[in-house]
Amino acid sequence: MDHAVRLLTTDVLIAGGGPCGLMLAIELGRRGIRALLVDPKPGTAFNPQANATQARTMEHFRRLGFADEVRAQGLPPDHPTDIAYFTRFTGWELARLALPTAAEAVRNVRGMGGSWSAAELPHRVSQKFVEAILRRHAEACDSIDLRYGWRLADFKDQGTHVDAVVQGSEPVRVRARFLVGADGARSLVRQALGIAWGGGTGVRRDFMGGQMFAAYLRAPDFYRVFPHARAWMYVAVNAQRRAFMASVDGRSEFAFHAAVHEGEDANAWTDTDARGVFAQALGTDIPVDVLSCGTWTAGHSLVAQSFRRGNVFIAGDAAHLFTPTGGLGYNTAVEDAVNLGWKLASVLRGSGGARLLESYEAERRPLAERNTAYARQFADSVGLYPARPALEETGGGGDAARSEAAAHLGAHVRLEFNIPGVTFGGRYDASPVIVPDGTQPPPDTANTYVPSACPGGRPPHAWLEDGRSLFDTFHREWTLLALEPQPPDTRGFEDAASALGLDLCVVRHDAPALRDLYAAPLALVRPDQIVAWRGPDDASAAEVLRLASGQENREDAGSARIGG
Numbered sequence: 001m002d003h004a005v006r007l008l009t010t011d012v013l014i015a016g017g018g019p020c021g022l023m024l025a026i027e028l029g030r031r032g033i034r035a036l037l038v039d040p041k042p043g044t045a046f047n048p049q050a051n052a053t054q055a056r057t058m059e060h061f062r063r064l065g066f067a068d069e070v071r072a073q074g075l076p077p078d079h080p081t082d083i084a085y086f087t088r089f090t091g092w093e094l095a096r097l098a099l100p101t102a103a104e105a106v107r108n109v110r111g112m113g114g115s116w117s118a119a120e121l122p123h124r125v126s127q128k129f130v131e132a133i134l135r136r137h138a139e140a141c142d143s144i145d146l147r148y149g150w151r152l153a154d155f156k157d158q159g160t161h162v163d164a165v166v167q168g169s170e171p172v173r174v175r176a177r178f179l180v181g182a183d184g185a186r187s188l189v190r191q192a193l194g195i196a197w198g199g200g201t202g203v204r205r206d207f208m209g210g211q212m213f214a215a216y217l218r219a220p221d222f223y224r225v226f227p228h229a230r231a232w233m234y235v236a237v238n239a240q241r242r243a244f245m246a247s248v249d250g251r252s253e254f255a256f257h258a259a260v261h262e263g264e265d266a267n268a269w270t271d272t273d274a275r276g277v278f279a280q281a282l283g284t285d286i287p288v289d290v291l292s293c294g295t296w297t298a299g300h301s302l303v304a305q306s307f308r309r310g311n312v313f314i315a316g317d318a319a320h321l322f323t324p325t326g327g328l329g330y331n332t333a334v335e336d337a338v339n340l341g342w343k344l345a346s347v348l349r350g351s352g353g354a355r356l357l358e359s360y361e362a363e364r365r366p367l368a369e370r371n372t373a374y375a376r377q378f379a380d381s382v383g384l385y386p387a388r389p390a391l392e393e394t395g396g397g398g399d400a401a402r403s404e405a406a407a408h409l410g411a412h413v414r415l416e417f418n419i420p421g422v423t424f425g426g427r428y429d430a431s432p433v434i435v436p437d438g439t440q441p442p443p444d445t446a447n448t449y450v451p452s453a454c455p456g457g458r459p460p461h462a463w464l465e466d467g468r469s470l471f472d473t474f475h476r477e478w479t480l481l482a483l484e485p486q487p488p489d490t491r492g493f494e495d496a497a498s499a500l501g502l503d504l505c506v507v508r509h510d511a512p513a514l515r516d517l518y519a520a521p522l523a524l525v526r527p528d529q530i531v532a533w534r535g536p537d538d539a540s541a542a543e544v545l546r547l548a549s550g551q552e553n554r555e556d557a558g559s560a561r562i563g564g
Contacts, residue, residue: 016182020316027341029141058120074125088283187318205383356550492538
């Protein structure tokens, strides 16, 4: 590294400026932590890439104050967000899941309960728009330095810090306390650390398994020839070419993806080929402007065998690779950043112990394994279903084939796209910084979410009588919920937090329904809005906070007493 002459110092060096790296920069920057983010691309994404922001991700955007900005992007507010299946886009409609428009989502969320009791509902918006918003908010943080057109070239963990070389117009040395590789599927950081993938790859399916062709295209005449009600996602199911397409702007731009057949060389396809493949899925020819095209591989359900080596961490696609069914890759990446951001900040500010950093892998790696398994299940459900030629026949044989497909796809679309259990039900039960209370969490199922304050999961949500979301009352760092008209004394937590340097706020609500929802008068909520502990009183407050902030082992803390 002697060839690098200039030296920059920072707290955290982030390799990668996609949603994961940008979200991490925001989490750090909002806490005053210095971070340098480098990305070899000239700027944020041009291609649409991921197209669905799940409700839990939207709740984090709300926590940070820009959910409304995200919801204003993408489809027009009155555009349907349905998922619909057709033999071809101009052919027979087979199945449809009707979902609210962006405007309806804002209105409807306040009246929803059970599995969908939430501060935010999902939003259909392309990643290119989300990244631009995340970049603006990262740039607004005084302690954040974003450098697109720069790449991480080399690094070495020195034990007390990381020395790195980043390359822009010239090589520059960087000294950082920590390095985070959010640098994608071909992560230099993961490869340099020698961390192997675990899980499955190379799965072959008729659809969503093997090579896929992607085109970002503009088709102004699509809705002129499209004979059905509008949707957000359009899926073509026929024996010639299976494909799916998401609307980018609700008018003329689409993210189109098609299965590549055995023997086809999609890497050599031109814009003309892209138009031909699109015409196969559409069922007719219309003028199409191809903005970009390329190939990608479906059939991955890979999770890195470790998420950390010393002072170096990996996150996002560097740590897990998904087949995009369910839209889980980007959303899992965002929550990696949320989880890691407050922990790095706590350690750098001296209020978090070393075990807090150990908890990142302990929490996020099992979650990645869970989510890739769900995505694989969804991909099998749609991709292994055969698209027989009879689907496009007239007469009784065609009617029977379409009726059978409608039944299967109607069940599948609800399996893949109505997933509150996946969205809200991720848990950190085995985490070393979660304080168990002896209760069991609800079963983990994709399509049902049972709100529970059992420590280790998302806090149960409720709308308050004054119209606010309960989540809007949480403190930006640690929150102690006191949920009775005359709750137990909380001074033990307040005094212990002060002694440990934790930014904790007691938030009081006296509605009996909230006490019943949380099944305890006191609940400790972490900065990432995860329940760390709940109990009847503050008798073990100091031990609870030491454990939850990574300053004490669970074994040393006396878990029987802490659990309440």
